[in-house]
Amino acid sequence: MKDNFQVKRHGKFKEVWRRLKKSKTAMFGLVVLSIFILAAIFAELLIPYSVALKQNIPIRLQGPSAEHWFGTDGYGRDLFVRILHGSRRSLSIGLIATASSLFVGLIFGAAVGYYGGAFDNVVMRIMDTLSAIPATLMALAIVAALGSNMVNLIIAISIARIPAFVRIIRAAILGVVDLEYIEAAHAGGAGDFRIIMTHILPNIVGTLIVQTTMTTAQLIMRAASLSFLGLGILPPEPEWGALLSEAREFMRPAPHLMVFPGLAIVLSTLSLNLLGDGLRDALDPRLKS
Amino acid sequence: MYKYIFKRLLMIIPILLGVSLIIFFILQLTPGDPASLILGAGSDQAAIDQLNEELGYNRPVFVRYFSYVYNVIFKLDFGISYRTRLPVYDNIRGRIPVSVMVAFGTIVFACLLGIPVGVLSAVKQYTALDTVPTVISLFLAALPGFWLGMMMMYFFSLKLGWLPSNGVGSWLHYILPIVSLGLPYAAQELRFTRSSMLETIRQDYVRTARAKGASERTVIWRHALKNALLPVITVTGGNFGVLLGGAVVTESLFNIPGLGSLIITSIKIKDVPTVMGCTMILAVMFSLILLGVDLLYAAVDPRIKAKYSK
Numbered sequence: 209m210k211d212n213f214q215v216k217r218h219g220k221f222k223e224v225w226r227r228l229k230k231s232k233t234a235m236f237g238l239v240v241l242s243i244f245i246l247a248a249i250f251a252e253l254l255i256p257y258s259v260a261l262k263q264n265i266p267i268r269l270q271g272p273s274a275e276h277w278f279g280t281d282g283y284g285r286d287l288f289v290r291i292l293h294g295s296r297r298s299l300s301i302g303l304i305a306t307a308s309s310l311f312v313g314l315i316f317g318a319a320v321g322y323y324g325g326a327f328d329n330v331v332m333r334i335m336d337t338l339s340a341i342p343a344t345l346m347a348l349a350i351v352a353a354l355g356s357n358m359v360n361l362i363i364a365i366s367i368a369r370i371p372a373f374v375r376i377i378r379a380a381i382l383g384v385v386d387l388e389y390i391e392a393a394h395a396g397g398a399g400d401f402r403i404i405m406t407h408i409l410p411n412i413v414g415t416l417i418v419q420t421t422m423t424t425a426q427l428i429m430r431a432a433s434l435s436f437l438g439l440g441i442l443p444p445e446p447e448w449g450a451l452l453s454e455a456r457e458f459m460r461p462a463p464h465l466m467v468f469p470g471l472a473i474v475l476s477t478l479s480l481n482l483l484g485d486g487l488r489d490a491l492d493p494r495l496k497s
Numbered sequence: 498m499y500k501y502i503f504k505r506l507l508m509i510i511p512i513l514l515g516v517s518l519i520i521f522f523i524l525q526l527t528p529g530d531p532a533s534l535i536l537g538a539g540s541d542q543a544a545i546d547q548l549n550e551e552l553g554y555n556r557p558v559f560v561r562y563f564s565y566v567y568n569v570i571f572k573l574d575f576g577i578s579y580r581t582r583l584p585v586y587d588n589i590r591g592r593i594p595v596s597v598m599v600a601f602g603t604i605v606f607a608c609l610l611g612i613p614v615g616v617l618s619a620v621k622q623y624t625a626l627d628t629v630p631t632v633i634s635l636f637l638a639a640l641p642g643f644w645l646g647m648m649m650m651y652f653f654s655l656k657l658g659w660l661p662s663n664g665v666g667s668w669l670h671y672i673l674p675i676v677s678l679g680l681p682y683a684a685q686e687l688r689f690t691r692s693s694m695l696e697t698i699r700q701d702y703v704r705t706a707r708a709k710g711a712s713e714r715t716v717i718w719r720h721a722l723k724n725a726l727l728p729v730i731t732v733t734g735g736n737f738g739v740l741l742g743g744a745v746v747t748e749s750l751f752n753i754p755g756l757g758s759l760i761i762t763s764i765k766i767k768d769v770p771t772v773m774g775c776t777m778i779l780a781v782m783f784s785l786i787l788l789g790v791d792l793l794y795a796a797v798d799p800r801i802k803a804k805y806s807k
Binding site: 233336337338341342343344345346353354425429432438439452456459466467473474478481 | 511512513515516519520523524525526527635636638639640641643644647648650651655738739741742745746749750760761764765767772775776779780783784
């Protein structure tokens with residue numbers, strides 16, 4: 209694996225894309241995911257946010273119809289529009305939280321893997337401690353302490369993911385740090401930062417991409433579950449978990465209120481998982497099972 | 498071996514101290530003081546001050562942290578709940594078995610479903626017996642457990658009236674929570690078993706077993722499965738630990754009086770001692786389970802056992 213990432217990167221990515229295209233499930237994931245992301249980006253252009261908040265009591269709790277595709281909620285708001293605008297929050301929370309934990313994980317993982325010693329020991333023990341706290345619990349405590357809003361929710365769910373990224377990156381660096389080509393780079397006068405960025409990290413880009421897609425899926429679910437508990441994004445702001453929490457009240461008269469937001473979560477996480485699986489196989493065909 | 502166990506047990510101590518430190522200081526960021534929470538917002542300021550003084554809340558935060566740790570370690574005293582004003586441990590004690598029951602039931606359900614189907618998928622690779630479970634498991638893995646719980650509650654409790662939807666009166670009450678929590682985990686067990694099994698059945702010793710004339714059944718279920726289960730054990734142990742504290746959402750959905758639902762209510766009303774107590778209990782159980790998994794590893798794999806006894 210080490211060698212074939214060192215060959216021309218341009219050709220490498222073309223090759224990965226060629227293999228990825230052959231996997232129908234990965235392509236399905238990519239298409240569905242793209243639709244979700246495009247919908248989230250252009251939500252405001254499609255239907256203004258004010259529609260998602262507009263109450264219309266006389267038509268409350270209606271089932272799906274031509275006018276209201278996914279029906280209406282307890283205040284007569286259009287559920288489709290709420291899910292559409294909810295996608296902005298749910299997806300960006302998942303993506304931003306993943307990116308932040310990856311970023312912090314990269315810094316610490318690279319530093320401890322590269323420098324080792326006492327620093328490595330201290331950081332890894334802190335990571336062990338963080339992993340001994342159940343992720344949901346830690347997120348709950350952080351949101352409760354800092355207050356329920358989007359930024360705090362993102363902080364809360366990212367922290368619990370940091371140890372996993374630190375471990376992956378540290379392990380990858382330990383695997384190559386003693387190899388001759390790193391020594392050669394040193395001899396060639398490259399600095400530590402340059403060596404990490406250009407000689408070590410490209411080796412684990414594949415693993416990281418796969419981890420990132422899977423983590424995003426997990427964090428979308430975790431954010432939804434926190435909002436569902438009332439410790440995250442709070443109603444009336446639409447977020448998929450918050451929509452499910454509102455749906456709880458009307459389970460008997462209006463089950464559609466829980467079906468559609470749930471399907472939105474399932475489809476987005478499923479597409480991320482399928483894409484992640486496809487990428488893993490495409491990046492390293494030998495792992496294909 | 499004993500030396501290894503002892504060493505591992507010792508290593509749990511700093512981890513627990515770290516966990517208590519992190520959670521304690523996160524919870525300190527919560528606005529408000531305990532006496533106002535206990536007495537209610539509109540109460541007499543003098544009474545609030547007096548109660549805060551009694552609870553020791555006016556001491557510096559580090560003093561409070563160390564006295565908390567001291568009380569927990571030397572007196573097994575987790576403090577007084579702000580809500581019930583009873584010792585925290587009394588509130589928690591009755592809930593531990595409920596949470597363990599849910600987590601254990603979920604893991605057993607997930608393994609009983611996921612592992613055999615996973616083995617079957619691997620043995621019958623590329624047939625319908627492989628693709629159908631694999632596709633289903635992909636969907637299940639993408640399902641949030643609490644949503645599955647809501648849907649099942651709707652169908653089996655509200656529509657069909659077959660199963661109770663909340664509380665823990667009888668074993669029937671455990672079915673919906675365990676199945677809805679367990680299906681996504683079963684999917685994970687299936688995927689791990691399948692890929693581990695696929696690797697194992699291509700190994701030389703499995704071919705040797707076949708060559709010696711062992712029946713296909715013996716080869717798969719006795720020879721191959723034993724080795725293939727190793728990675729599955731790790732995942733299962735980790736899941737068990739996560740489930741103990743992570744069933745929070747499902748517990749609150751089905752009104753199950755476990756640790757998870759206690760944590761939720763306590764966090765919402767800022768009952769810091771109760772949250773701390775639950776967290777510490779969960780962290781202890783989690784660490785012990787991880788140790789148990791490693792020991793189980795040694796029991797299953799003599800190579801690992803040899804490494805430990807050095």
